[in-house]
Amino acid sequence: MARITMREAISQALWEEMERDPNVFILGEEVGVWGGTYAVTKGFYDHFGADRVRDTPIAEAAIIGATIGSALVGLRPVAELMTINFAFSAMDHIVNEAAKLHYMFAGQFVLPLVIRAVGGGGRQLGATHSQTPDAIFAHFPGLKVVAPGTPEDAKGLLKTAIRSNDPVLFIEHATLYQVRGEVPEGDYSVPIGTAKVQRPGRDVTIVTYSKMLEISTKAADLLAKDGIEAEIVDLRTLRPLDMDPVIESFKKTNRAVIVEEGWRSFGVGSEVASRIYEQAFDYVDAPIQRVAQKEVPLPYNRNLEQMALPQVEDVIRAVKEVL
Amino acid sequence: MEKEAYLDLYYQMVLIRLVEDQAAQLYQQGKIGGFLHLYIGQEAVSTGLISARQPQDRVITAYRDHGVAINCGISAVEVLAELMGKASGISKGKGGSMHLADVKKNFWGGHAIVGAHLPIAAGLALGDLYQKNDGVTICMFGDGATNIGYFHEALNLSQVWKLPVLWVCENNQYGMGTSVERASAVSEIRKKADGYGIPNDHVDGMDVLLVRKAAQAAIDHVRSGKGPYFLEVITYRFRGHSMGDPERYRRSEEVKKWQENDPIGIYRRYLIDEGIASDAELDTLDARVEQVVMEAVQSATASPEPGPEALFENVYFEG
Numbered sequence: 001m002a003r004i005t006m007r008e009a010i011s012q013a014l015w016e017e018m019e020r021d022p023n024v025f026i027l028g029e030e031v032g033v034w035g036g037t038y039a040v041t042k043g044f045y046d047h048f049g050a051d052r053v054r055d056t057p058i059a060e061a062a063i064i065g066a067t068i069g070s071a072l073v074g075l076r077p078v079a080e081l082m083t084i085n086f087a088f089s090a091m092d093h094i095v096n097e098a099a100k101l102h103y104m105f106a107g108q109f110v111l112p113l114v115i116r117a118v119g120g121g122g123r124q125l126g127a128t129h130s131q132t133p134d135a136i137f138a139h140f141p142g143l144k145v146v147a148p149g150t151p152e153d154a155k156g157l158l159k160t161a162i163r164s165n166d167p168v169l170f171i172e173h174a175t176l177y178q179v180r181g182e183v184p185e186g187d188y189s190v191p192i193g194t195a196k197v198q199r200p201g202r203d204v205t206i207v208t209y210s211k212m213l214e215i216s217t218k219a220a221d222l223l224a225k226d227g228i229e230a231e232i233v234d235l236r237t238l239r240p241l242d243m244d245p246v247i248e249s250f251k252k253t254n255r256a257v258i259v260e261e262g263w264r265s266f267g268v269g270s271e272v273a274s275r276i277y278e279q280a281f282d283y284v285d286a287p288i289q290r291v292a293q294k295e296v297p298l299p300y301n302r303n304l305e306q307m308a309l310p311q312v313e314d315v316i317r318a319v320k321e322v323l
Numbered sequence: 324m325e326k327e328a329y330l331d332l333y334y335q336m337v338l339i340r341l342v343e344d345q346a347a348q349l350y351q352q353g354k355i356g357g358f359l360h361l362y363i364g365q366e367a368v369s370t371g372l373i374s375a376r377q378p379q380d381r382v383i384t385a386y387r388d389h390g391v392a393i394n395c396g397i398s399a400v401e402v403l404a405e406l407m408g409k410a411s412g413i414s415k416g417k418g419g420s421m422h423l424a425d426v427k428k429n430f431w432g433g434h435a436i437v438g439a440h441l442p443i444a445a446g447l448a449l450g451d452l453y454q455k456n457d458g459v460t461i462c463m464f465g466d467g468a469t470n471i472g473y474f475h476e477a478l479n480l481s482q483v484w485k486l487p488v489l490w491v492c493e494n495n496q497y498g499m500g501t502s503v504e505r506a507s508a509v510s511e512i513r514k515k516a517d518g519y520g521i522p523n524d525h526v527d528g529m530d531v532l533l534v535r536k537a538a539q540a541a542i543d544h545v546r547s548g549k550g551p552y553f554l555e556v557i558t559y560r561f562r563g564h565s566m567g568d569p570e571r572y573r574r575s576e577e578v579k580k581w582q583e584n585d586p587i588g589i590y591r592r593y594l595i596d597e598g599i600a601s602d603a604e605l606d607t608l609d610a611r612v613e614q615v616v617m618e619a620v621q622s623a624t625a626s627p628e629p630g631p632e633a634l635f636e637n638v639y640f641e642g
Contacts, residue, residue: 066446069442069443070446070449092436096439097434102638105424109424
């Protein structure tokens with residue numbers, strides 16, 4: 001096992017897949033000469049060349065449209081959206097085209113494509129550049145939505161996404177790039193659509209993903225000092241959503257807190273809580289709690305921004321509520 | 324061109340006309356649901372255009388796609404069955420009128436969001452460029468599509484990357500009910516291509532041979548590796564935008580004037596005047612098309628609906 005950053009893990013997955021398959025190529029804004037605005041593709045342009053690391057104009061609909069078209073004819077494009085907030089400029093191509101073409105044409109169209117998008121708040125980028133709109137994209141059948149919380153999962157899931165014949169939106173959290181974690185040596189993959197228990201516990205189930213895995217883990221460390229053992233289930237994929245480990249854990253703990261960075265209304269927490277109530281109602285010992293972003297556009301000011309984002313203390317408070 | 328090839332163009336145009344006539348009737352009988360956009364009046368555009376392509380050349384179009392589908396080799400029965408939502412339809416009844424496609428025939432749809440298929444066409448062309456194929460992507464769209472951002476993003480990208488794509492604007496004078504003059508800052512639409520440094524031309528879309536000739540030159544240009552080309556085809560739809568269009572936006576005299584330039588009538592006269600075919604030969608061909616279409620209507624009508632198991636099929640390729 002090597003201990004590397006999330007950025008390195010994602011970069012390695014891309015590099016290895018491009019070495020493995022000449023049909024894999026990258027396109028996006030500043031992915032080439034610049035090396036990626038988050039430096040994920042640093043060095044790629046010099047190694048793989050301009051044809052396989054394609055700098056695009058600032059034109060998200062064209063980027064995703066070209067991604068779809070080139071996937072239809074057998075390539076395996078990996079598009080980078082500089083931030084997921086720009087995905088709204090390509091919304092039609094993501095949800096009306098990528099998510100529907102396979103179904104609408106009765107399986108004739110195959111879309112082996114990946115859209116990498118950087119999401120999340122906490123970097124004082126203001127309301128338009130700090131969103132966590134993951135649930136919006138997870139709403140659409142036909143699209144797969146992946147959002148890893150560890151370097152190991154990021155590398156393994158991205159490899160699976162690139163090899164998959166379905167369109168995958170791969171959401172990377174901007175503040176996780178420096179996070180380090182153990183990553184297996186050599187080639188490995190992690191299946192899309194599988195949740196994972198990242199930390200075992202007996203008292204309460206925390207369901208989370210992406211950046212909030214980090215927050216939840218810190219909360220669990222503090223709770224452990226009080227003798228409260230939280231089990232953390234990392235969803236890793238939002239669509240298709242794997243509820244099995246969640247339900248299994250809940251049947252053991254009978255209590256759940258769902259932690260997400262996006263807004264509470266119509267969010268991941270709403271969906272997961274509903275499914276727990278539907279699938280394990282007899283096991284419920286306390287109303288399920290949701291921790292989420294305050295219902296405001298994310299402000300620039302650091303203190304205000306942090307007030308709006310879910311914090312470790314919010315998770316601890318919610319856990320104590322259900323116990 | 325051999326006589327057979329001349330007659331084939333005629334056959335295809337008449338086939339489109341009669342399929343559309345039948346579609347209109349089936350719609351009025353309630354056998355076709357949703358939207359129905361007829362190609363009547365524009366037959367010479369896709370017939371001429373697609374007759375100039377090679378098998379490796381891809382075709383992608385907007386929602387007025389029945390004629391394009393037929394020109395790409397999809398049978399009348401597969402088209403009609405799809406319009407009627409049948410399992411034997413080309414998209415197994417899951418796409419409908421606006422979503423006909425046959426990948427094996429290099430026909431990539433049938434796209435219902437105005438302008439959204441232009442960036443996808445750029446992607447198809449990128450695929451060929453990347454794989455060093457010599458195919459040309461022929462992307463058709465209406466005049467209305469040239470006002471949406473996708474058009475401009477796609478044209479720009481195609482020239483920046485020198486993509487092997489032929490942009491074909493079917494200017495039928497109206498985006499739904501809004502005339503080109505009321506919707507577009509320039510009414511000579513091909514001038515928009517100048518803004519991206521893309522060479523362009525225009526052609527009378529009521530004359531199938533002129534369209535074919537212009538298409539051949541345009542396709543040759545693109546195939547030679549010079550990058551994209553833009554062809555504006557001037558045409559007119561004889562029917563409303565879709566079924567149930569009250570057509571308050573145009574005068575019946577205007578429609579009548581264009582109908583005097585019926586592309587099928589023009590071509591029929593040409594074939595007779597040039598001594599390529601006789602009246603009787605063309606009547607025989609008409610009768611053959613009518614038989615094919617009536618059989619297609621019967622066969623499509625009789626064919627089964629998709630079963631309930633189809634509902635969840637093809638949401639994903641993998642699980």
